[in-house]
Amino acid sequence: MESVLTNGDLVPDMGDKSVVGGGGVEDVYGEDSATKDQLVTPWTISVASGYTLLRDPRHNKGLAFTEKERDAHYLRGLLPPSVSNQELQEKKLMHNLRQYDVPLHRYMAMMDLQERNERLFYKLLIDNVEELLPIVYTPIVGEACQKYGSIFRRPQGLFISLKEKGKILEVLKNWPEKSIQVIVVTDGERILGLGDLGCQGMGIPVGKLSLYTALGGVRPSACLPITIDVGTNNEKLLSDEFYIGLKQKRATGQEYAELLHEFMCAVKQNYGEKILIQFEDFANHNAFELLAKYRTTHLVFNDDIQGTASVVLAGLIAALKLVGGTLADHTFLFLGAGEAGTGIAELIALEISKKTNAPLEETRKKIWLVDSKGLVVSSRKESLQHFKRSWAHEHEPVKELLDAVKAIKPTVLIGTSGVGKTFTKDVIKAMASFNEKPLILALSNPTSQSECTAEEAYTWSGGRVIFASGSPFDPVEHEGKVFVPGQANNAYIFPGFGLGLIMSGTIRVHDDMLLAASEALAAQVTKENYEKGLIYPPFSNIRNISAHIAAKVAAKSYELGLASRLPRPKDLVKFAESCMYSPVYRNYL
Ligand SMILES: O=C([O-])CC(=O)C(=O)O
Numbered sequence: 001m002e003s004v005l006t007n008g009d010l011v012p013d014m015g016d017k018s019v020v021g022g023g024g025v026e027d028v029y030g031e032d033s034a035t036k037d038q039l040v041t042p043w044t045i046s047v048a049s050g051y052t053l054l055r056d057p058r059h060n061k062g063l064a065f066t067e068k069e070r071d072a073h074y075l076r077g078l079l080p081p082s083v084s085n086q087e088l089q090e091k092k093l094m095h096n097l098r099q100y101d102v103p104l105h106r107y108m109a110m111m112d113l114q115e116r117n118e119r120l121f122y123k124l125l126i127d128n129v130e131e132l133l134p135i136v137y138t139p140i141v142g143e144a145c146q147k148y149g150s151i152f153r154r155p156q157g158l159f160i161s162l163k164e165k166g167k168i169l170e171v172l173k174n175w176p177e178k179s180i181q182v183i184v185v186t187d188g189e190r191i192l193g194l195g196d197l198g199c200q201g202m203g204i205p206v207g208k209l210s211l212y213t214a215l216g217g218v219r220p221s222a223c224l225p226i227t228i229d230v231g232t233n234n235e236k237l238l239s240d241e242f243y244i245g246l247k248q249k250r251a252t253g254q255e256y257a258e259l260l261h262e263f264m265c266a267v268k269q270n271y272g273e274k275i276l277i278q279f280e281d282f283a284n285h286n287a288f289e290l291l292a293k294y295r296t297t298h299l300v301f302n303d304d305i306q307g308t309a310s311v312v313l314a315g316l317i318a319a320l321k322l323v324g325g326t327l328a329d330h331t332f333l334f335l336g337a338g339e340a341g342t343g344i345a346e347l348i349a350l351e352i353s354k355k356t357n358a359p360l361e362e363t364r365k366k367i368w369l370v371d372s373k374g375l376v377v378s379s380r381k382e383s384l385q386h387f388k389r390s391w392a393h394e395h396e397p398v399k400e401l402l403d404a405v406k407a408i409k410p411t412v413l414i415g416t417s418g419v420g421k422t423f424t425k426d427v428i429k430a431m432a433s434f435n436e437k438p439l440i441l442a443l444s445n446p447t448s449q450s451e452c453t454a455e456e457a458y459t460w461s462g463g464r465v466i467f468a469s470g471s472p473f474d475p476v477e478h479e480g481k482v483f484v485p486g487q488a489n490n491a492y493i494f495p496g497f498g499l500g501l502i503m504s505g506t507i508r509v510h511d512d513m514l515l516a517a518s519e520a521l522a523a524q525v526t527k528e529n530y531e532k533g534l535i536y537p538p539f540s541n542i543r544n545i546s547a548h549i550a551a552k553v554a555a556k557s558y559e560l561g562l563a564s565r566l567p568r569p570k571d572l573v574k575f576a577e578s579c580m581y582s583p584v585y586r587n588y589l
C-alpha cells in the first residue's frame with residue numbers, strides 16, 4: 001500500500017511505524033518513529049537533489065553526512081571533504097555562540113541554525129538548556145521582537161492579517177506541514193511586559209514552540225506559530241519604514257471578533273478537534289474573552305492566564321515546605337490584576353477550596369489585588385473590569401502598594417503588572433518586617449520589567465526572602481552566602497502540559513488539569529533544591545519533569561473522560577517519554 005504525499009510524490013506507507021511508541025505523536029514520514037539506527041529515506045523520493053537536501057533544515061546534517069550518504073544523495077562536491085558528527089558540530093557551535101558578546105547576536109545565530117539544521121538546533125537547545133533558554137526565550141526574545149523588523153530574514157510561521165479575511169482556511173493550507181498538533185498564536189498586543197509590538201510579536205509563538213519541542217518533546221513539524229495582524233497602536237512602529245505589519249490602528253469590536261472567529265473555525269476545520277491552540281500575549285480584554293468563548297468548543301489554553309497560574313501554584317505548594325503551613329494559612333497580595341494576576345489568584349483559590357472544602361467565594365477572601373488605581377476593593381466594584389470583580393473585598397480604599405502591604409500584611413507578594421522596579425526597598429523591607437521568610441515573586445518579563453532584581457530582594461530582606469522571578473537572574477552573594485533565585489516561568493508548565501493533552505488525545509482543557517500539572521511540578525523539587533532555597537527544580541532536568549507533568553495531565557484527562565486515545569496506556573510517564581522527539585540525526589541510507 002502506498003500513501004500520497006501532498007506534493008504528489010509517492011512514499012511507501014510506513015504502516016504502524018508512523019505511530020510513535022505505540023501511540024503518541026504521529027509522523028506521516030515515519031521518521032520520528034525510527035530509532036537512531038533505523039533507515040529512513042523519504043527524501044530520496046520527495047527531494048529532487050542533494051543540493052535541495054542541504055537546504056532543507058528538517059533533513060540537513062551539514063558536514064555530518066557520511067561518505068556513503070554523500071554518494072547516495074548526490075552530495076559529492078557540495079560539501080568540503082571533512083566528515084563531522086553531531087557532537088563535534090555541537091561543540092563548534094557552542095564555541096561560536098559564546099564568542100558573541102551581544103545576546104541578540106546569539107539569538108540571531110540560533111535562528112539561523114534553526115533555519116539551516118533543525119536537529120542540530122534542538123540538540124544544542126536540549127543539551128545546553130540553562131545557557132540557551134534566556135537566548136531563544138525570555139528575556140532576549142523580547143528584544144528580538146522589538147527589533148524584529150530589522151533582524152527579519154526569512155519568515156517563520158504563518159501571518160494572518162485583516163487582508164486574509166475570508167481566506168484563512170486557504171492560508172492554513174499554504175503551510176507545508178499537514179498534521180499539526182499545536183498552534184501558538186498571538187495578536188501581538190501585549191508582548192511580555194513590552195506592550196503592543198504588532199506583527200513583530202511573531203518571535204513569541206516561534207520561541208514558545210521551540211520550547212514545546214526542546215522541553216516537551218513535541219515534534220517540530222507538528223508545531224505551527226501564528227501571528228494575527230489586526231494592526232497596531234504602537235506609533236513608533238506605525239511610522240517605522242521597516243515595520244513588517246499592517247500599518248493601521250488595531251481593529252477592535254466586531255471586526256476583530258469576526259477575524260478571530262474565522263480563524264478558530266478554520267483551524268478546527270483543517271486540523272480537527274484535537275488541535276491544541278495556545279493563546280499567547282493577547283491584551284487582557286481579548287485574552288479573557290477568547291478563553292471564555294472558545295474553551296467549550298475548542299482545545300484552547302491561555303499560557304499567560306493558565307500556564308502562569310499553574311507554575312506559580314506549583315512554586316507556592318513547594319514553598320510550603322520552607323515556610324510551613326498550608327496554602328489556606330497564607331495571605332496573598334498581587335501587584336497587577338490582569339491575566340497573570342487574576343489567573344494565579346483564581347487557581348490558588350480553587351486549590352484551597354478543593355483542599356478545605358470551603359466555597360470559592362470564601363477562599364478568594366485571603367487573596368488581594370492591587371492594580372494601577374490601588375487596592376481592588378468593593379467600593380470600586382462598579383467601575384472594575386469584570387475579571388477583577390471577584391477580588392473586590394471589603395476594605396477602605398488604599399492607593400499605594402506600600403500602604404496595601406502594610407494594611408494587608410501578606411505572607412506572599414506577587415508581581416504581575418508588567419511594570420519594572422515596583423517592589424521598592426520600602427516594600428520589601430515591609431514584607432520582611434512581619435514575615436520570618438517572606439515569599440516574593442517578581443514575575444513580569446523580560447528582565448527590564450521585573451518588579452525587583454534578585455539582588456535587591458535578597459539584600460533588602462537581609463537574606464530572608466524566598467524569591468523567584470519570571471525572567472532569569474544569576475545567583476546572588478549576600479553576606480558570604482550564595483542565594484540561587486528560581487525562575488517562576490510558564491515554560492515549566494506549557495510544554496509538558498501540551499504533551500499530556502496531545503498524547504492522550506484530549507479534546508478540552510479543564511482546570512483540574514492545571515492543578516494536576518502544578519502538583520506534578522511541585523513534586524519534582526528535590527531536597528537539594530530546597531536546601532538552596534529553591535522552589536522550582538532546575539531547567540536542566542526539564543524533559544524528565546515535562547514527562548511527569550504530561551503523565552499527570554493525561555491521567556486527569558482520562559479520569560474526566562476527556563481523553564480520546566484509548567485504551568489508556570498503563571504507564572503514562574513511560575508513554576510520555578516514548579512520544580518525545582529526539583534531535584539525534586537519522587541515518588539516511
Ligand atoms: O514568555 C514568558 O517568559 C512568560 C510569558 O508568557 C509572558 O511573560 O508573557
Ligand SMILES: [Mg+2]
Nearest residue numbers: 280281303304
Ligand atoms: Mg506570554
